[in-house]
Amino acid sequence: MSERETDRLTELAKRRGFFTGTAAAYGGVAGFYTYGPQGAALKDNLEGAWRDRFVTREGHMEIDAPTVMPEAVFEASGHLETFNDMLVECAECGESHRADHLVEDHPDSDVEDAEALPNAEVADLIAEFGITCPACGAPLADEPVEDFNLMFATNIGPGDSSPGYLRPETAQGIFVEFPQFAEYARNQLPFGVAQIGRAYRNEISPRKGLLRLRELTQAELEHFVDPEDDEAPIDRVADVVLPLYSVPQQKADDGELQELTVREAVEEGVVESDWIAFYLGLSKRWYARAGVDMDRFRYRQHLPGELSHYASDCWDAESEIDGGWHELTGFAYRGSYDIDKHAEYSDEDYTVFKQYDEPITVERPTVDPDMSYLGPEFGEHTGFTIEESTESGEHVRPHIVEPSFGVDRLVYTVLAHAYSQDEVDGEERTYLSLPAAVAPTTVGVFPLMDRDGLNDRAYEVARTLRDAGLAVTYDDSGAIGRRYRRQDEVGTPFCVTVDYDTLEDDTVTVRERDSTAQKRVPVPELPDTIGALRDDDRSFEDL
RNA sequence: GCGCCGGUGGUCUAGUGGUAGGACAUGAGCUUCCCAAGCUCAUAGCCCGGGUUCAAUUCCCGGCCGGCGCACCA
Secondary structure, three states, rough: OOOOHHHHHOOOOOOHHHHOOOOOOOOOOOOOOOEEEEHHHHHHHHHHHHHHHHHHHHHEEEEOOOEEHHHHHHHOOHHHHOOEEEEEEOOOOOEEEEEEEEEEEEOOOOOHHHHHOOOHHHHHHHHHHHEEEOOOOOOOOOOOEEEEEEOOOEOOOOOOEEEEOOOOOOOHHHHHOOHHHHHOOOOOOOOOOOOOOEEEEOOOOOOOOOOOEEEEEEEEEEEEOOOOOOOOOHEEEEEEEEEEEEEEEHHHOOOOOOEEEHHHHHOOOOOOOHHHHHHHHHHHHHHHOOOOOHHHHEEOOOHHHHHOOOEEEEEEEEEEOOOOOEEEEEEEEOHHHHHHHHHHHOOOOOOOOEEEEEEEEEEEEOOOOOOHHHHHOOOOOOOOOOEEEEEEEEEEEEEEEEEEHHHHHHHHHHHHEEEEEEEOEEEEEEEEEEOOOOOOEEEEEEOOOOOOHHHHHHHHHHHHHHHOOOEEEEOOOOOOOHHHHHHEEEEEEEEEEOOOOHHHHHHEEEEEOOOOOOOEEEEEHHHHHHHHHHHOOOOHHHH
């Protein structure tokens, strides 16, 4: 898609009600978009499709956690520390730099983790090394080092004694409640907990419409697995071909993708975790059905320096828009990092009890003194004993496999990949070739003429289709061709027209968006037929 | 956050130191028996604040928003 076409998409999105910048009446605010009726419906359908695929059909649990969490949660998760950038601003040119990076990169410096130091100390080091602004060369010695945290801060209740943050990812809402969710899973690994919800990141400079937002929607799945015993069910997706862009390929710098099946990727070790490989396969199929163009799609492995603080390996699903690649989903292998941290910072038990096949006998020191009795009697000389005991299992910390989908980016990709133009009867036509299952409206219903009872009959047909649970738009304004074009622009896959024959034989025409072909269908069959077309149970050609 | 460019009805755009014109879209009506036809009428606009000026949509400064480049993207 050319740059020009992206501009056209943005224009169409605003004009037709997919998305628009928020609060334009007050000058607008960067990084926030409001979905109009079409966009909200599309997004809702994509979320529904995600839920169907990654929750319902996998037997996982879906939960709904708050968007505001107390500070302690993010102390434990590491976001308070690592989601924080140390910035120093040059007084001369105004350029902002990562203060910790400047200190670490200085030739005289042996500091390796400046980010862990207090800001004042980093400022002192800048002065000590005589570090100058990389942009203009002015000394930075007297400039303060300030935190810029990408989390939105707030206060819980009155006053500032109880700080909280808007979550930067939905995941922590799952991790922090892990003990409870494990209980719901009857303490049996593996199990998955999913959540669709908003997350917030106070981006320095949000851009590119829906691709980089300050308030975004994530669909995240945290799959808790036993790293020793649980194997991914890759047989289910073994033959799915993955377009892989691994670290070695990225370093080779020729941009070549490696096309491997899921099974090959695992067996050849290109994708280290069989669980990650499984989700790459499952997701690829799902993306294709959701309307992502598989010719503009790849899985790219994170480079070592790119990995998040919690991840040991990560693959991103990326889509191509306007010649650039954009992340859609991160498939991260988080190890047991998150529940380790919450176990460490809280008093909760973040383990699952794993029963051995055979109980084992161990010797270990036990201490269970009754100090109220022993203390006064023996003073310091309270001892402990070694006892033999039988253990039937052990407490383990599961590893976490996390597919984390950016819903807004998916919406944008699907729209960009659906954007199409062709010519009908010598007239240029713009249409969105959205899959019927995710299109905001499934069927448009029109009277050929707004008279002679056609309108009343058409309205009845629309009513019938709505009663069947279909998303219907009724339109009786202007010429029929104009109404077709309107629906084309919002991606409505089918249009039903009530004409004079309808009054005679109770059939209507069904017109398909992409081909503009038409077929006659009896009205009584219409709800089932349209429903089957939407669900891909029937094809238009076979009508 | 920095630099460059931009901001005129819902959308696209013309133009001006004396408050604006078009196209498309939308609504009403006429016409119209399947793909943005035509006619009539109607609704609707100079991003915000400050400065210069008798007068600012226009010139200047700042802000906000957008595009591009840089930085950033846990």
